[in-house]
Amino acid sequence: MDATIAERPSGAGSPPAIKPTRRRSLRSRIASCWLHLVLIPVGLLWISPLAWIVLTSLKTKIEVFDPEAGFLPAALNFANYPATLAVAPFGTYLINSILVTGSILIGQLITITLAAYAFARMEFPFKKILFTLFLLQVMFPIYAIFLTNFVTLHEFGLINTLPAMIVPFVASGYGTFMLRQSFRQVPAELSDAARLDGCGHLEILWHVFLPLVQPTLIAFTIISVVTHWNDYMWPLLVTNSDDVRTLPIGLGLLAKSDSGADWTRLMAGTTIVVSPLLLFFVIFQRRFIDSFMHTGVK
Numbered sequence: 001m002d003a004t005i006a007e008r009p010s011g012a013g014s015p016p017a018i019k020p021t022r023r024r025s026l027r028s029r030i031a032s033c034w035l036h037l038v039l040i041p042v043g044l045l046w047i048s049p050l051a052w053i054v055l056t057s058l059k060t061k062i063e064v065f066d067p068e069a070g071f072l073p074a075a076l077n078f079a080n081y082p083a084t085l086a087v088a089p090f091g092t093y094l095i096n097s098i099l100v101t102g103s104i105l106i107g108q109l110i111t112i113t114l115a116a117y118a119f120a121r122m123e124f125p126f127k128k129i130l131f132t133l134f135l136l137q138v139m140f141p142i143y144a145i146f147l148t149n150f151v152t153l154h155e156f157g158l159i160n161t162l163p164a165m166i167v168p169f170v171a172s173g174y175g176t177f178m179l180r181q182s183f184r185q186v187p188a189e190l191s192d193a194a195r196l197d198g199c200g201h202l203e204i205l206w207h208v209f210l211p212l213v214q215p216t217l218i219a220f221t222i223i224s225v226v227t228h229w230n231d232y233m234w235p236l237l238v239t240n241s242d243d244v245r246t247l248p249i250g251l252g253l254l255a256k257s258d259s260g261a262d263w264t265r266l267m268a269g270t271t272i273v274v275s276p277l278l279l280f281f282v283i284f285q286r287r288f289i290d291s292f293m294h295t296g297v298k
Contacts, residue, residue: 050274057081057267064263080268084254087265089242090272093250100165100235100246101228107170108224109217115176117205120183121191131180138173143233150237164238165246169228175220182213218284229277247273 056064058076063069084090118124119131137145149168150159158164186209194204210217232248239245251269254262 053267053270053274057264057271059264061262061264077264080264081272084265084268084272088250088253090247090250090269092242093245093247094272094276096162096244097229097246097248099162101225103162103166104169104228105221105224107166108172108175109221111171112175112179112220113205113210115171116179116183117201117209119176120180121209122201135173135177137171138177146234146237153238159238160240160244162244165231165235165244168234172220172224175224178220179213179216182216183209186212225280226277230273 052071055071055073057080058078059069059073060077063073115134119127119134153159153164153167158167190208190212191204194208199207230248231246232252235246235249236252239249251266251273254266254269
């Protein structure tokens with residue numbers, strides 16, 4: 001007797017047997033339809049602010065406040081973008097944002113990798129106490145140390161320079177804790193085998209640990225890039241010239257006007273600021289999803 005078929009007693013008018021596999025397939029399709037019915041409206045709701053920003057950047061000033069204009073612009077007004085670029089040197093702001101965000105990311109990846117490996121796989125005096133002190137920066141809000149950082153940078157003559165926006169963030173307590181937990185999941189037998197082959201700590205870190213924790217590194221990269229690309233308060237405090245300002249500062253300057261904010265140019269500037277992050281996500285979307293899934297499993 002076939003185990004996948006539920007046999008019914010033969011008789012006139014008896015319905016045909018239905019395989020359990022077909023039932024499960026039907027149930028999964030129904031569940032998938034319901035899931036899509038729920039997620040599609042949620043996705044449209046999530047993307048609606050971004051759509052509003054882009055469409056507003058293509059409207060005229062009159063259409064923005066005209067209640068009869070509707071959600072879509074009457075005609076695509078791309079002139080707002082060159083007008084926005086003419087108000088402030090957004091090209092310089094873009095280069096500065098790339099330099100600052102990239103430098104912070106490189107510095108953080110180096111420091112958190114070395115620190116996390118030391119706290120996870122090495123033994124030294126006062127290890128637990130030092131790790132607790134290292135995590136204090138996670139417990140305190142970043143705004144609580146702005147004044148101390150500003151005074152320190154002023155003493156070194158770094159105010160109104162790109163290093164002023166980079167140096168305070170080259171280490172990350174959150175990233176160190178995150179990577180330390182991933183290093184602790186790596187079997188000790190792998191590092192012992194590498195040590196028997198004559199590898200030192202740096203070689204073990206490079207050839208054994210880092211390939212196994214790539215999802216965690218990618219997840220932290222996403223968090224770091226988004227955080228520092230959109231950072232507004234700290235660059236505003238330590239810069240006072242267009243030569244070293246970043247995109248969020250330039251966006252804030254568009255909102256300052258004696259006659260009020262020009263919403264068409266402001267939305268055009270917002271689109272310019274957000275576009276690199278969206279492009280970054282589209283290119284590495286698959287890696288982003290995989291990294292968060294693996295990090296969650298760990």
